[in-house]
Amino acid sequence: MITVTNLHKWFGEDHILKGISTTFEKGKTSLVIGQSGSGKTVFMKCLLGLITPEEGTIDYDGKIYSELSSDQKRNLRQEMGMVFQGSALFDSMTVEGNVMFPLNMFTQQSNSEKEDRVNFVLNRVNLIDANHKYPAELSGGMQKRVAIARAIVMNPKYLFCDEPNSGLDPNTAIIIDNLIQEITQEYDIITVINSHDMNSVMEIGEKIVFLQNGSKAWEGTKEDIFKTDNEAVTRFVYSSELFKKVRQMYVEERT
Amino acid sequence: MTYLSAIGSYSIMVKEVFKKPTKWPIMKSLILKEIDELIFNSLGIIVFISLFIGGVVTIQTALNLENPLIPVSLIGFAPRQSVILEFAPTFTSIIMAGKVGSYITSSIGTMRVTEQIDALEVMGVNSLNYLVFPKIIAMLLYPFAVAIAMYMGILGGWMAGVWGNFTSSADFIEGLQLDFDPYHITYSFIKTLVFAFVIATVPSYHGYFMKGGALDVGKASTTSFVWTSVVIIILNFILTQLLLG
Numbered sequence: 001m002i003t004v005t006n007l008h009k010w011f012g013e014d015h016i017l018k019g020i021s022t023t024f025e026k027g028k029t030s031l032v033i034g035q036s037g038s039g040k041t042v043f044m045k046c047l048l049g050l051i052t053p054e055e056g057t058i059d060y061d062g063k064i065y066s067e068l069s070s071d072q073k074r075n076l077r078q079e080m081g082m083v084f085q086g087s088a089l090f091d092s093m094t095v096e097g098n099v100m101f102p103l104n105m106f107t108q109q110s111n112s113e114k115e116d117r118v119n120f121v122l123n124r125v126n127l128i129d130a131n132h133k134y135p136a137e138l139s140g141g142m143q144k145r146v147a148i149a150r151a152i153v154m155n156p157k158y159l160f161c162d163e164p165n166s167g168l169d170p171n172t173a174i175i176i177d178n179l180i181q182e183i184t185q186e187y188d189i190i191t192v193i194n195s196h197d198m199n200s201v202m203e204i205g206e207k208i209v210f211l212q213n214g215s216k217a218w219e220g221t222k223e224d225i226f227k228t229d230n231e232a233v234t235r236f237v238y239s240s241e242l243f244k245k246v247r248q249m250y251v252e253e254r255t
Numbered sequence: 256m257t258y259l260s261a262i263g264s265y266s267i268m269v270k271e272v273f274k275k276p277t278k279w280p281i282m283k284s285l286i287l288k289e290i291d292e293l294i295f296n297s298l299g300i301i302v303f304i305s306l307f308i309g310g311v312v313t314i315q316t317a318l319n320l321e322n323p324l325i326p327v328s329l330i331g332f333a334p335r336q337s338v339i340l341e342f343a344p345t346f347t348s349i350i351m352a353g354k355v356g357s358y359i360t361s362s363i364g365t366m367r368v369t370e371q372i373d374a375l376e377v378m379g380v381n382s383l384n385y386l387v388f389p390k391i392i393a394m395l396l397y398p399f400a401v402a403i404a405m406y407m408g409i410l411g412g413w414m415a416g417v418w419g420n421f422t423s424s425a426d427f428i429e430g431l432q433l434d435f436d437p438y439h440i441t442y443s444f445i446k447t448l449v450f451a452f453v454i455a456t457v458p459s460y461h462g463y464f465m466k467g468g469a470l471d472v473g474k475a476s477t478t479s480f481v482w483t484s485v486v487i488i489i490l491n492f493i494l495t496q497l498l499l500g
């Protein structure tokens with residue numbers, strides 16, 4: 001379990017994260033949602049240790065990040081996988097090179113073991129026959145698949161995804177969402193996903209944390225989110241006509 | 256104040272480059288790639304510029320030699336001194352600050368804005384060691400490039416002097432050997448090594464710590480070129496005072 005307690009982050013004068021506390025559980029896809037600029041990316045980078053918060057603690061299964069030595073921190077990071085918003089693939093390397101990169105850096109495996117592992121994860125994300133292509137030659141959805149493959153190749157205990165389906169068409173977006181959820185359940189990992197997309201919430205939101213202006217305004221499940229009275233949440237959820245209709249039907253059904 | 260803090264974060268960066276090294280087989284291939292990119296790919300322009308600079312210095316010396324009391328061998332002496340002391344080490348380094356420096360800033364800067372550096376860090380890779388260390392090692396070969404620049408500069412001088420009928424080959428070579436002080440070569444290579452380190456690290460700093468998007472990568476390259484040149488010029492002054500003064 002990841003336990004976040006009272007997390008604060010300032011950039012100079014700007015108070016970006018204002019005391020966030022929450023937990024993320026194993027085998028579940030937890031969603032951090034909120035408008036653009038609400039602090040989701042900063043929050044996730046704090047979880048990963050890429051940004052150091054001024055106040056608060058993050059506890060990874062009993063290990064408090066800020067109390068670890070820099071070697072211990074790097075070891076903990078090797079248990080984390082991250083899918084960046086723009087995929088962040090190394091554009092000087094092929095698909096295979098990207099996915100094999102962590103294995104090359106941190107394992108003593110033989111070439112054939114590494115290739116087997118790479119082919120296994122690329123298969124898992126349904127990407128075949130692309131091993132020798134460069135990122136620039138792939139579609140957005142394929143790049144996301146490579147990014148996911150690279151993130152899980154080391155068997156992480158923690159998986160972080162920053163807006164994994166931004167820039168994808170709705171169909172591909174749902175496929176990617178479901179892929180992440182399947183992987184989370186299959187390998188029993190702790191998965192945190194940033195999103196501002198209500199479709200994702202409905203597909204895979206087993207736990208939802210709603211951020212507003214850097215504060216946690218609400219948390220619950222996707223079943224709860226339609227029943228809440230929290231005004232900021234309802235405004236976010238029903239920002240699209242489609243969901244307004246869904247809400248209407250839901251209310252009619254109950255009366 | 257901002258300059259002081261920039262110098263501070265530059266020093267911290269340099270220290271970080273030498274920590275937690277990348278595995279040797281991987282590092283080896285990175286170094287070879289950088290030698291190719293930074294050194295071999297620059298040789299053409301270095302040869303080209305040196306030949307012409309050497310030629311021009313010779314022609315100008317010859318044209319200004321009207322006093323018959325001054326020996327014609329000065330036509331070989333002048334390009335030797337200026338090429339070895341300044342043109343090969345300093346002028347070439349300014350060119351390299353533009354060519355190699357902007358490549359370094361833009362390649363590292365692009366990795367910064369596309370979050371590839373964050374991706375390295377998340378995996379537990381020391382991104383500074385991974386990106387900057389191979390460039391520093393590759394630039395250790397830079398003195399060889401400067402040696403070529405010296406040779407080409409003098410050759411260019413000889414070609415312009417002899418083929419342009421300003422002097423005979425024998426006079427030119429006599430001038431080349433006149434009062435030769437081997438320490439000047441040492442001085443020149445000490446400067447070169449220092450400049451090599453500057454050319455590898457200052458543009459890296461500008462790329463690594465850049466903020467913004469794709470457009471800002473271009474701006475960062477320009478700023479990086481200005482600062483790399485300024486640092487080279489200032490260090491050139493200080494080192495000349497220390498080593499020759």
Ligand SMILES: Nc1ncnc2c1ncn2[C@@H]1O[C@H](COP(=O)(O)OP(=O)(O)O)[C@@H](O)[C@H]1O
Nearest residue numbers: 011014016034035036037038039040041042043
């Ligand atoms: N490195 C930084 N320096 C200063 N401000 C930042 C930095 N990163 C993010 N911010 C600010 O933090 C706020 C939250 O940003 P972000 O977490 O990226 O939002 P989201 O991911 O929810 O769209 C924004 O107002 C942004 O300008």
Ligand SMILES: [Mg+2]
Nearest residue numbers: 040041042162
């Ligand atoms: Mg974001």
